[in-house]
Amino acid sequence: MTTPPEPTGGPPPYSTGGPPPYSTGGPPPRLPEGPALLEIRHAVRRWTAAHPSGDGVAVALSGGADSLALTAAAVAEAGPVHALVVDHRLQEGSDEVARRAADRALAFGCASARVLPVRVDGPGGLEAAARSARYAALDAARAGRPVLLGHTLDDQAETVLLGLARGSGPRSIAGMRDRDGPWGRPLLRVRRAVTERACGELGLQPYRDPHNLSPAFTRVRLRTEALPLLEQILGGGVAQALARTADQVREDGDVLDAVATDLRRAATTGDELDTEVLAAAPPAVRRRALREWLQVRGVSGLTDTQLRTADDLVGRWRGQGGVALGGGRRDARLVLSRRRGRLSVGFVTSQSGG
Template sequence: MSALAAVRTAVRDYLTAVDLPGEVCVAVSGGADSVALAEAAAYVARRHGFHTRALVVDHGLQEGSADVAAEAAAVVRKLGVERAEVHAVDVTGKGGPEAAARTARYRALREALSGGEGLVLLGHTLDDQAETVLLGLGRGSGPRSLAGMRPHDPPWGRPLLGITRAQTREACAELGVQPWQDPHNEDPRFTRVRLRSEVLPLLEEVLAGGVAPALARTAAQLRDDTEALDTLAALVHERAKEAGELDTAVLATEPAALRRRVLRRWLLESGVRELTDAHLRSVDALVARWRGQGGVWLPGNLEARRCRGRLSLAGPEPEPTTRGE
């Protein structure tokens, strides 16, 4: 099977397995992955009766970025995408340029969806999945991170997680298209670039090849395990939760893996953001290692407390007012 046929088949199999909306959006950067994805989506759309729209995000981080974005939109229109539009964003915020650009890009893609609903296809490949798993492993991020990116995570769809970057480049060559080469993808200041250009090639050499597919398989296996545990944790959560609080007696009988998943779900639903493993383990100690200790302060100036066998979440006590106010 040619590379172009492999990409088209992957996109067809993905789109025919999901509940398709009338229109599918494709995030397009102009690189080989997103261009090959956009062409495949348009190819499948013509045969299955839905519309396609390309969303090109101009981050404005490089000179001439507006021209690059306009050219990317023009290329995918020539390849059969019905509509292509450019969305300029302002990249600001914490976490460095990579994180800020990613945040701005995903926000723009969400906002571009009609009525906030729909499906946006992303050009993440098997190689991206392997890098994600390695990053999670190196950072000690736990099984949820090692499980990698989900193929279907509405509104995001990733049909190419079984396709390599080499295949998307070959597909573009078959189409007679010269994709844009983002200079940031060669800049060693970025962690992913060094992982891609230094770490993975070394692992391929030491382990005699096949590292990226092996990491992707590991992600798929861990994703299955994680989803199974999350399903069980949801049942425990329903038994333990009452009036926004959790019954520690219910939680105490559960294995740590389920207990912490219940706590994570409860905290996220209660509005805690930027939750770390350290936060989660500290709250878990209120159940598993209870010795009458005080509460646990969490992001958002919230405190998890245990009282009379129940966990609750509260903000800081209001400041007492002075007389006359």
């Protein structure tokens, strides 16, 4: 088995931002051809064929099994690869974990590797704050390239279960896309166990994040308790079935979104929406058109309850007042109102009587 060499000597083999990061140059080392690593390489090959990028790709590398295996496969299949290692600084020694991951990226043959220290704070708890900080850092550092993420079929199954539990509708049940803006997910049809075996074929011991084992996090309990129990009760195949469900819901949703876009355009007059045109459409299409129009108008964080209350201004109109929405200012609320058969969005201050 051929193990990628560890970089030795010379300048630091990674960058923490600022000037262009150090790169090794030269051809990447030859990878072993075990079945797990080949499966991952084929997944990356399919993704790059469907989503070509002339300037190579970036890979979000944590040092865990999923991102390690993805990085190694990307070097072989996706052209110039630039590793981005986010240091959340939530645990003692996290800088050393990040440095080691960057070293391994260069040993695989990445064109460059950067360590991105972030500050984790903000609303929504630790998981949400860390995710927001991570994605912001990756987006800022990707230099226009797509960023490959190590989400697997198991992650997709967990996402679908979370969406079902929250009752947040088909958008959540549809799970993650293989390409969503700058984010690429080549491994959504690959099991997590395959990435573990691939690291074994590479002769590497992946980093085990303690947070990924803590029952304090809902996703961890889904992974370690709920999904194994469902597999036992239903006789296996649950993760694959949940992933297939996500694919089917997403395909249906894409069709509804296209119809809703046509409806939104037909109903839009200037900055307003014609309720008569909207009312003629089925509720599922109408709500999608309304959501799309509100997002264009600057509404953020729209909940299902808000959307349905907003839709009542069309489908259950009885002279009710406006609907307060997300995306307001400190001194004013963003409100959707109906007047003379048209919907409009505007700021309402407390002095104006709200």
